[in-house]
Amino acid sequence: MKIREYTVKTDKLSYGDKVCFLFVSDLHGQAAERGGEILSVLRKRRPDAFLLGGDQISTRGTDRTESVCGFLAEAAAILPVFAVDGNHETRLRVNEKYKQEWERIRQLFSVTGVTFLHNTITVLPGRPEIRIAGFEAPLSSYRKLRRPYLPEGAVTEALGNCDSRFTVLLAHNPAFAGHYFAYGADLILAGHYHGGIVRFGRQVLISPYGFPFPKYGYGLYREDGSTLIVSSGAGDHGIPLRICNPYEMIWITLEGEGHGDHS
């Protein structure tokens, strides 16, 4: 697995202040394959929090939930862990045919020690000036071969207005980046595309959802004072088809360059 590093500077933190996150998206149940490597980075480098970008499990293959939850519990014993749901978890939760299975999964997740942000906001422990939010897009916005659609104001409706504190927004689907930028989050973390089926550098040639050249396919984007980071993810579902597109975890360093007291 690759560790990709990004530095994000902000005047919302005091000069010299530093906060680090490890971000992993789209594990898709592959804790047995990649969990050990991720845990060893968490133990060695001790970020301030471990953030998960959704699709921790796959709709098909929920028998891997125990192994994912074992991995999550080990991580949560080391440091604070925050997660948002991806479309796979949302499908399991809302689809009537998975009702029983979701109840089993929900119970397994609930004892991991991970904070799941279902359209909610919390703060980084010991750092109330840093907020961590999770936005869960409705399942209707994920239909294959249909243009992704989210009604205007959906993020504000889910989370309330963004305030002036540094806000990290976990939001699985980068197709709605315009909504996240408009919301006013300072750092947006997404995945979902798995880096596409084929990727050349930052350019995703085709998204797994059938659209060529998605606008926010992979890497770092800056707009309106916000930063979006899109990960190629740490796992696959179905047949793994990854060309020039390794599994990755993302190390983010927030560097304060503010002058005053923002607490």
Ligand SMILES: [Fe+2]
């Ligand atoms: Fe996804």
